[in-house]
Amino acid sequence: MNITLFTEIVRAQGVRLASDGSGVGFVEGVATFVPELLPGEIAEIQITERKKRFQRAALVRLLQPAVERQEPPCSVFAVCGGCQLQHLDYASTLAWKRQWVSDALQRLGKVDVEQGVNQTLGMEFPWRYRNKAHLHRDEEGHLGYYRERTHETVRFPDCLLLSEGMNQWIKTLEDTLGQNYPTIRNVTLRQNTRGEGLCLLENLPEGRVREHLRTRLQTVFSESMSVWGLTQSGNLVSLTGGEGPAVGIRDSLKGVLEDGIQDGIQDGLLTGLRDTRAIELEVEILGKRFQVSPLAFLQVNPLMTEKLYSLALEWTDLTGKERVWDLYSGIGTLTLALASKAQEVLGIEENPFAVENALRNALLNGLKNAHFLAGRVEDRLMELKDRPDVVVLDPPRAGIEPAVVQALLRLKPERIIYVSCDPGTLARDAGRLVQGGYRVERVQPVDMFPWTTHTEIVVRLERMKG
Numbered sequence: 001m002n003i004t005l006f007t008e009i010v011r012a013q014g015v016r017l018a019s020d021g022s023g024v025g026f027v028e029g030v031a032t033f034v035p036e037l038l039p040g041e042i043a044e045i046q047i048t049e050r051k052k053r054f055q056r057a058a059l060v061r062l063l064q065p066a067v068e069r070q071e072p073p074c075s076v077f078a079v080c081g082g083c084q085l086q087h088l089d090y091a092s093t094l095a096w097k098r099q100w101v102s103d104a105l106q107r108l109g110k111v112d113v114e115q116g117v118n119q120t121l122g123m124e125f126p127w128r129y130r131n132k133a134h135l136h137r138d139e140e141g142h143l144g145y146y147r148e149r150t151h152e153t154v155r156f157p158d159c160l161l162l163s164e165g166m167n168q169w170i171k172t173l174e175d176t177l178g179q180n181y182p183t184i185r186n187v188t189l190r191q192n193t194r195g196e197g198l199c200l201l202e203n204l205p206e207g208r209v210r211e212h213l214r215t216r217l218q219t220v221f222s223e224s225m226s227v228w229g230l231t232q233s234g235n236l237v238s239l240t241g242g243e244g245p246a247v248g249i250r251d252s253l254k255g256v257l258e259d260g261i262q263d264g265i266q267d268g269l270l271t272g273l274r275d276t277r278a279i280e281l282e283v284e285i286l287g288k289r290f291q292v293s294p295l296a297f298l299q300v301n302p303l304m305t306e307k308l309y310s311l312a313l314e315w316t317d318l319t320g321k322e323r324v325w326d327l328y329s330g331i332g333t334l335t336l337a338l339a340s341k342a343q344e345v346l347g348i349e350e351n352p353f354a355v356e357n358a359l360r361n362a363l364l365n366g367l368k369n370a371h372f373l374a375g376r377v378e379d380r381l382m383e384l385k386d387r388p389d390v391v392v393l394d395p396p397r398a399g400i401e402p403a404v405v406q407a408l409l410r411l412k413p414e415r416i417i418y419v420s421c422d423p424g425t426l427a428r429d430a431g432r433l434v435q436g437g438y439r440v441e442r443v444q445p446v447d448m449f450p451w452t453t454h455t456e457i458v459v460r461l462e463r464m465k466g
Contacts, residue, residue, distance in 0.1 A: 007046070008046070008047065009044050009045070009046055009060055010027050010044070010045060010046075010047070010057075011042065011043070011044055011045075011063070012025035012026070012027050012032055012034065012037070012042070012043060012045050012057070013025050013040070013041065013042045013043075014034070014037040014038050014039045014040060014041045014042075014043075014066075015039060016039050017038070017039060017096050018033055019100045019103075019104075019423070019424075019453060020033075020084065020453055021035070021084030021085055021453045022034060022035050022037070022056075023035070023036070023037025023038055023039065023041065025037065025045075027045075027047070027055070027057075030053075030054065030055055031053070031054040031055075032045070032047070032054070032055050032056070032057050033054065033055070033056050033057070034056075034057045034058070034059055035058070035059065035084075035148075036059050036078075036087055037059050038065075038066040038068060038069055038087070038088060039066065040064075040066040040067075040068075041062060041063075041064055041065055041066045041069070042062075042063045042064040043059050043060070043061060043062045043063055043064075044059075044060045044061040044063065045057040045058060045059055045060055046058050046060050068088055068089050068092045069087055069088065069089075070086075070087060070088065070089050071087075072086035072087050073086065073160060074086055074156070074159075074160055075156070075157060075158075076154055076155075076156045079147055079148075079154050080144075080145050080147065080148075080154045080156060081145055081146050081147050081148035081149070081150075081154070082145045082159070082161065082452070083161070083451040083452055084148075084451070084452055084453045085451050085452065085453065086451050090122065090126055090450065091122075093447075093450070093451065094119070094120040094122045094447060095119075095120070097120045097445050097447065097453075097455040098117055098118075098119055098120045098445050100423055100453075100455070101117050101423045101426075101443065101445050101455065101457055102116075102117040102443075103423075104423035104424050104426065104427040105117070105423070105426075105427045105430065105440070105443065107427075108424055108427040108428060108431070109426075109427030109428060109429075109430050109431030109434070110431050110434075111427060111430050111431055111434055111440050112440070113440050113441075113442075113443050114439065114440065114441050114442075115441065115442055115443075116443075117443045117444075117445065118442070118443060118444045118445070119445075120445040120446070120447050120455065121304075121307060121311075121444060121445065121446045121447060122447045122450070123303065123304065123447060123450055126447070126450035126451065127160050127161065127450075128160065128161065128162065128163050128164075129161060129300075129301045129302075129303065129304070129450065130161045130162050130166075130300050130301065131190055131191050131192065131193075131283075131298070131300055131301070131302055132188065132189065132190045132191075132298070132300045133159070133162055133166060133170070133188070133189045134186070134187075134188050135170065135186070135187045135188070135189070136151075136153045136185065136186055136187075137153070137177070137184060137185050137186065137187060138153040139182070140179060141174065141177055141178050141179040141180070142155050142174065143155070143170055143173065143174050143187060144156060145159075161450075161451070163191060163195075165191060165195055165197075165224075166189055166191050166197070169189055169191075169197060169199070169221075169224070169225060170189065172220060172221075173187065173189075173199065176216055176217065176220050177213075180213075181205055181209065181213055183203045183204070183205050183232065184201050184202065184203055184204065184205070185202065185203060186201075186202040186203070187199065187200070187201055187202070188200040188202075188294070189225075190281055190292070190298070192281055192282065192283045192284075192302075193283070193284070193302055195224075196224070196225070196281065196282075197221075197224055197225035197226070197281070198225060198226050198227075198228070198280065198281040198292070198294060199221070199225055199226070199227045199228065200227075200228050200229070200230060200294040200295070201227065201228070201229045201230070201239070202229075202230045203230065203231075203232055204229035204230065204231045204232065204237065206231070206232070210229075210237075213239070214239045214240075217239050217240055218239070218240050221240055222240060225240070226238070226240050226241060226280065226281070227239040227240045228294040230294075230295075236294060236295065236353075280292060280293055280294075280357075283298065283302070285302070285305060285306060285309065285333050285337075286306055286309060286310065286313075286337050288333075288336050288337065288361075288365045289361070289364050289365060290331055290332065290333060290336075290357070290361045290364075291331075291357055291360055291361060291364065292331055292357060293331075293353045293354070293356065293357050294353075295351065295353040295354075296330065296331045296351060296353050296354040296357050297330045297331070297351070297354060298330070298331065298333070299333075299448065299456075300448070300449070301448045301449065304446055304447065304448045304456070305333075305448070307446060308419065308446045308448065308456055308458060309333065309334055309337055311444055311446070311458050312334065312392060312417050312419055312458050313334075313337050313338065313341065315415075315417050315442065315458065315460045316338065316341070316342075316390050316392065316415060316417055317415065318338070318341040318342050318390065320341065320342065320343060321342075321343050322342045322343055322388075322389040322390050323342070323343060323344050323345075323346075323386065323387075323388050323389050323390075324338050324342045324344070324345045324346070324388060324389065324390045324391070324392065325345070325346050325347075325348065325388040325390075325391045325392070325413075326338060326345055326346070326347040326348070326391075326392045326394075327347075327348050327377045327381075327391060327392065327393045327394075327395070327400075327404070328348070328349060328350075328377060328393060328394050328395045328396070329347030329348060329349045329354075329358060329372065329394075330349055330351070330354045330358070330394070331354050331357040331358050331361060332347055332357070332358035332361045332362060332370065332372070334392055334394060334419075335347040335358065335362075335370050335372070336361060336362060336365055336367055336370055338370075338392065339362075339367045339369050339370040340367070342369070342390075343369065344369045344371070345369060345370045345371070346371050346372070346373065346384075346388075347370065347371070347372045347373070348372070348373045348375065348377050348380045348381075349372065349373075349374060350374070350375060350376050350377070352374055355372055355374040358370075358372045359372055377395075377400070377401075377404055378401045378403040378404050378407070381403075381404060381407035381408075381411075382403075382407065387411050387412070387413070388411065388413045389413060389414055389415075390413055390414065390415045390416075390417070391408060391411075391413045391415075391416045391417070392416075392417045392419070393416065393417070393418045393419065394419040394420075395420070395425075397421055397422045397425065398422075398425060399420070399422065399425030399426065399428060399429045400429050402432070405429060405432045405433060405436070408433065408436075409433070409436035409437065412437075412463060413463065414462070414463055415460065415461065415462055415463070416433065416438065416460075416461040417458065417459070417460055417461075418430065418457075418458070418459040418461065419456065419457070419458055419459075420456070420457045420459070421448070421454060421455070421456050421457075423455070423457065426457055426459065430459060430461065433461055434461075437463060437464050438461040438462065438463055438464065439461065439462055439464055440459060440460075440461055441460045441461065441462050442458075442459070442460040443457065443458075443459050444457065444458045444459075445457050446458065
């Protein structure tokens with residue numbers, strides 16, 4: 001393979017920030033993306049990659065810094081892929097996130113927002129906010145995040161996005177695993193606001209090695225955290241709780257979901273599901289209690305989650321008479337909030353672990369007007385005969401399938417509240433809905449992920465009459 005080495009140092013001025021956090025300048029008319037370069041700054045850069053229409057470069061020496069530049073407080077910011085914007089003051093990060101959302105809607109979706117895009121809703125203290133960390137484990141047993149655009153693990157002494165307690169768990173887990181159990185390459189940690197934790201170890205070893213690991217984990221984490229493992233065959237096992245009988249996913253949901261698990265999901269075994277509920281994580285959102293299984297999705301910023309969901313709930317304009325469908329409903333966090341304001345709510349979710357949690361959570365909170373269907377949203381929408389008054393969407397980053405757009409245009413709900421974590425796919429989907437007879441009334445970015453390039457967005461779409 002031929003590798004071209006670029007040694008020439010050139011001067012460039014940053015003119016804007018790309019949505020990946022890179023500064024954008026122009027060298028001889030060619031758009032050049034430079035990580036850590038800010039708008040208004042002049043720097044010496046070195047070209048590292050050339051494409052037909054753009055090129056990438058590394059920042060060599062900063063000649064004229066921007067007034068918005070700050071010293072990143074994280075010691076591994078320059079190499080860690082977790083954050084992209086710690087060198088920019090917080091107010092400016094909020095402004096750029098609003099700009100990226102506005103640009104995506106206008107350029108990609110060709111969407112005209114009636115009231116414009118609101119200023120990004122930020123945090124008073126944008127640190128120690130994450131309740132979840134997904135870490136990678138290298139061959140020496142070290143835990144960390146991946147370096148940007150690589151699979152190289154970057155260790156950190158203290159991640160400033162995580163609580164001090166979670167940072168301590170990471171050190172303890174690293175010491176407990178040591179260089180043993182090489183099959184375990186990914187670790188997920190969660191923490192609730194009471195300081196209780198949940199850990200998921202992926203690719204557990206088998207046999208006596210697993211039992212040895214179980215004994216060590218029970219000794220270390222017996223009080224503070226429940227630990228689960230995902231086996232190499234795809235089964236979920238409790239490592240710090242009682243074993244209980246092995247319960248298949250289909251069996252555990254039988255009689256409640258009817259044929260709710262769609263074809264194509266392989267049967268997994270959820271070991272001790274019914275006997276170890278107490279060691280799952282419980283969180284509180286908008287005054288309601290939720291149990292979270294190790295494989296279910298949960299927003300990572302508890303404080304901003306409440307603000308996000310409160311806004312989505314407010315924009316539904318529910319009077320208590322509406323039928324609401326919550327698509328991609330997860331463990332029921334938004335569904336149950338909606339159920340307190342609507343006549344009836346139906347949640348549709350593909351992840352069977354999340355549906356199991358959602359059913360429990362409805363019972364836990366005494367809500368009898370919230371119902372759930374397991375399956376792919378696009379498949380379930382084709383089967384349902386009723387028509388909702390309001391639809392709430394909170395899809396994965398990839399957005400919604402064209403079949404979901406077509407189903408919504410056929411069903412014609414009066415309002416659609418779209419919650420998104422990706423401006424690009426949001427713009428694409430909103431554009432399709434606008435072409436089908438909806439208008440975008442309001443757009444609110446919410447800074448769910450400070451110091452990263454990611455943002456959460458709430459959009460209200462109203463069906464046009466006639």
